[in-house]
Amino acid sequence: xxxxxxxxxxxxxxxxxxxxxxxxxxxxxxxxxxxxxxxxxxxxxxxxxxxxxxxxxxxxxxxxxxxxxxxxxxxxxxxxxxxxxxxxxxxxxxxxxxxxxxxxxxxxxxxxxxxxxxxxxxxxxxxxxxxxxxxxxxxxxxxxxxxxxxxxxxxxxxxxxxxxxxxxxxxxxxxxxxxxxxxxxxxxxxxxxxxxxxxxxxxxxxxxxxxxxxxxxxxxxxxxxxxxxxxxxxxxxxxxxxxxxxxxxxxxxxxxxxxxxxxxxxxxxxxxxxxxxxxxxxxxxxxxxxxxxxxxxxxxxxxxxxxxxxxxxxxxxxxxxxxxxxxxxxxxxxxxxxxxxxxxxxxxxxxxxxxxxxxxxxxxxxxxxxxxxxxxxxxxxxxxxxxxxxxxxxxxxxxxxxxxxxxxxxxxxxxxxxxxxxxxxxxxxxxxxxxxxxxxxxxxxxxxxxxxxxxxxxxxxxxxxxxxxxxxxxxxxxxxxxxxxxxxxxxxxxxxxxxxxxxxxxxxxxxxxxxxxxxxxxxxxxxxxxxxxxxxxxxxxxxxxxxx
Amino acid sequence: xxxxxxxxxxxxxxxxxxxxxxxxxxxxxxxxxxxxxxxxxxxxxxxxxxxxxxxxxxxxxxxxxxxxxxxxxxxxxxxxxxxxxxxxxxxxxxxxxxxxxxxxxxxxxxxxxxxxxxxxxxxxxxxxxxxxxxxxxxxxxxxxxxxxxxxxxxxxxxxxxxxxxxxxxxxxxxxxxxxxxxxx
Numbered sequence: 001x002x003x004x005x006x007x008x009x010x011x012x013x014x015x016x017x018x019x020x021x022x023x024x025x026x027x028x029x030x031x032x033x034x035x036x037x038x039x040x041x042x043x044x045x046x047x048x049x050x051x052x053x054x055x056x057x058x059x060x061x062x063x064x065x066x067x068x069x070x071x072x073x074x075x076x077x078x079x080x081x082x083x084x085x086x087x088x089x090x091x092x093x094x095x096x097x098x099x100x101x102x103x104x105x106x107x108x109x110x111x112x113x114x115x116x117x118x119x120x121x122x123x124x125x126x127x128x129x130x131x132x133x134x135x136x137x138x139x140x141x142x143x144x145x146x147x148x149x150x151x152x153x154x155x156x157x158x159x160x161x162x163x164x165x166x167x168x169x170x171x172x173x174x175x176x177x178x179x180x181x182x183x184x185x186x187x188x189x190x191x192x193x194x195x196x197x198x199x200x201x202x203x204x205x206x207x208x209x210x211x212x213x214x215x216x217x218x219x220x221x222x223x224x225x226x227x228x229x230x231x232x233x234x235x236x237x238x239x240x241x242x243x244x245x246x247x248x249x250x251x252x253x254x255x256x257x258x259x260x261x262x263x264x265x266x267x268x269x270x271x272x273x274x275x276x277x278x279x280x281x282x283x284x285x286x287x288x289x290x291x292x293x294x295x296x297x298x299x300x301x302x303x304x305x306x307x308x309x310x311x312x313x314x315x316x317x318x319x320x321x322x323x324x325x326x327x328x329x330x331x332x333x334x335x336x337x338x339x340x341x342x343x344x345x346x347x348x349x350x351x352x353x354x355x356x357x358x359x360x361x362x363x364x365x366x367x368x369x370x371x372x373x374x375x376x377x378x379x380x381x382x383x384x385x386x387x388x389x390x391x392x393x394x395x396x397x398x399x400x401x402x403x404x405x406x407x408x409x410x411x412x413x414x415x416x417x418x419x420x421x422x423x424x425x426x427x428x429x430x431x432x433x434x435x436x437x438x439x440x441x442x443x444x445x446x447x448x449x450x451x452x453x454x455x456x457x458x459x460x461x462x463x464x465x466x467x468x469x470x471x472x473x474x475x476x477x478x479x480x481x482x483x484x485x486x487x488x489x490x491x492x493x494x495x496x497x498x499x500x501x502x503x504x505x506x507x508x509x510x511x512x513x514x515x516x517x518x519x520x521x522x523x524x525x526x527x528x529x530x531x532x533x534x535x536x537x538x539x540x541x542x543x544x545x546x547x548x
Numbered sequence: 549x550x551x552x553x554x555x556x557x558x559x560x561x562x563x564x565x566x567x568x569x570x571x572x573x574x575x576x577x578x579x580x581x582x583x584x585x586x587x588x589x590x591x592x593x594x595x596x597x598x599x600x601x602x603x604x605x606x607x608x609x610x611x612x613x614x615x616x617x618x619x620x621x622x623x624x625x626x627x628x629x630x631x632x633x634x635x636x637x638x639x640x641x642x643x644x645x646x647x648x649x650x651x652x653x654x655x656x657x658x659x660x661x662x663x664x665x666x667x668x669x670x671x672x673x674x675x676x677x678x679x680x681x682x683x684x685x686x687x688x689x690x691x692x693x694x695x696x697x698x699x700x701x702x703x704x705x706x707x708x709x710x711x712x713x714x715x716x717x718x719x720x721x722x723x724x725x726x727x728x729x730x731x732x
Contacts, residue, residue, distance in 0.1 A: 105674040113681035116586050250684070392607075 027065035098429035133165035160255035167244035256313040357382035413492035439525035474509035491515035583686035
């Protein structure tokens with residue numbers, strides 16, 4: 001790393017100082033202008049002469065500005081990370097989700113390359129593609145990516161993106177952007193609220209409106225000034241982070257690929273407001289200014305042109321634009337989830353018969369099915385296969401293991417159709433409940449979006465056919481459901497609540513059963529796959545007619 | 549009189565420069581040691597994971613005792629190695645034996661389906677990535693330190709205070725010299 005910790009700390013305190021004085025300046029200018037306005041328009045008694053507020057008044061304004069700045073500062077920087085992650089809807093990882101485990105591994109690995117900084121990974125449950133980094137006073141750092149990015153990039157690309165974010169944290173400029181974004185975020189929120197209040201309070205007295213308009217104008221002005229805060233956020237931060245990221249993972253091509261892919265397709269906002277754009281790897285709001293190179297752009301834009309960034313990275317890799325296109329064309333994403341492979345041979349093997357030791361004598365032989373029905377067998381009992389001399393504990397035999405694991409598993413709920421216990425199951429890396437008999441899935445409502453984003457499963461022809469039927473018949477089903485809503489199944493988790501049979505949403509017209517209490521969803525066999533297929537191909541399936 | 553003053557000035561300036569250089573040597577040395585401890589943590593983690601893997605795999609692989617024994621032997625060699633050079637060699641050997649173990653695992657469908665093995669395999673792969681990142685960081689730091697020892701004028705301070713060059717944590721296997729691209 002080119003920076004020592006001492007240097008970084010120095011940078012940090014300088015950034016804080018700058019930001020704080022800038023804040024005071026903003027408030028002072030605002031107060032002074034207000035004073036100017038009030039003295040000239042509202043309190044004017046004499047003729048045309050323009051009044052300039054006296055020094056005494058200016059001092060009052062300054063004191064007021066300092067007080068407001070301190071309050072604003074304390075308000076914005078208290079619980080910094082919590083506030084920021086809340087503003088962009090980032091959530092902690094689900095420790096049982098395979099994709100999230102995989103992301104955790106990547107972040108841990110890159111953190112080591114920076115010299116062992118503690119970094120907490122988070123995700124934004126959105127199908128857009130972006131990544132962000134946060135850093136606060138106590139040195140808590142966070143790197144987050146969207147679900148869409150996890151599902152669409154391959155490992156080395158995600159690694160490069162994480163390295164870019166880690167570089168922001170390690171070089172200390174992440175801290176600056178975090179504090180500045182948090183400071184300006186408050187304006188965005190208050191302007192929205194005021195707008196609402198103005199629209200609602202339209203019928204009030206003239207004077208009330210006058211006051212509101214005045215405050216609104218002040219806020220617009222301060223908001224403009226807060227945009228000036230980007231003045232401190234240099235575009236160079238991004239280019240420098242790109243360079244350090246290459247030093248960390250030694251793989252410029254992957255970062256170039258990642259930037260290209262993110263900017264090309266999934267340039268989505270992921271719920272971020274205007275003032276938060278600087279914490280992301282690529283500006284979540286497509287911005288004309290970002291793609292320009294001029295003094296104005298240098299001052300007000302937070303991100304350098306993608307083309308320039310990609311060009312720089314390609315120069316490091318000694319490649320040109322064409323070979324990047326080539327490598328993107330041949331880009332095959334390998335699913336990060338190791339799928340258990342079951343061999344056919346295994347399941348058709350002639351069944352062994354087993355003997356087991358009880359009270360010093362061998363009992364049996366029994367078939368596996370007979371063993372299942374017996375009570376009192378323990379994993380540390382001696383077993384042997386009929387006709388063989390080898391002896392082992394029950395847990396030594398993989399086939400016998402199942403005998404005990406079924407009992408130890410804690411009960412998750414019964415299948416609403418088959419009334420037998422549901423098993424934990426990984427569907428595209430997401431932990432869900434599955435019935436091994438009817439093949440249905442129960443998915444918690446907050447996990448469904450994750451499944452929709454991921455695309456590891458190839459849909460079969462049957463699914464495609466079903467999806468087409470579903471898309472064609474949606475209005476018919478809609479009408480039927482509207483006339484008599486159906487409540488057939490009981491929720492496997494809430495036990496006594498009924499689930500209502502309804503469309504997932506109208507734009508994805510797959511019928512599912514949603515619990516009225518926990519809003520968890522029961523998918524019968526194939527319903528989940530059909531939903532996924534419709535989600536991924538909605539243009540061709542649903543909007544066919546509207547094109548003409 | 550003036551001569552003495554000038555001499556005094558020179559001596560003081562030289563002393564200040566000497567101590568400043570000495571201190572930056574110490575700073576660099578500490579960073580190298582910190583980087584080494586990063587590697588060490590990951591190596592220990594790998595050593596801890598291996599017995600679990602061997603235990604899980606043992607039941608299935610009655611015909612491949614050789615491979616398992618080689619892994620166990622390589623592990624104990626790696627634990628015993630004392631200096632950096634030996635350690636690097638032993639760890640490289642361990643990596644190779646682990647690879648051959650995983651290629652054997654591929655042949656057993658039962659094993660490939662075993663969740664425990666999959667998880668352990670994933671963890672070992674991730675640890676391996678971490679080791680290579682830690683090694684990269686360590687080597688960078690060693691390079692900074694060695695550069696300072698060998699360049700003028702700091703070479704004089706290094707000579708007086710007896711700072712020694714440090715060894716890199718090297719990989720001999722040519723196939724490993726590529727950027728870490730192990731897929732989980």
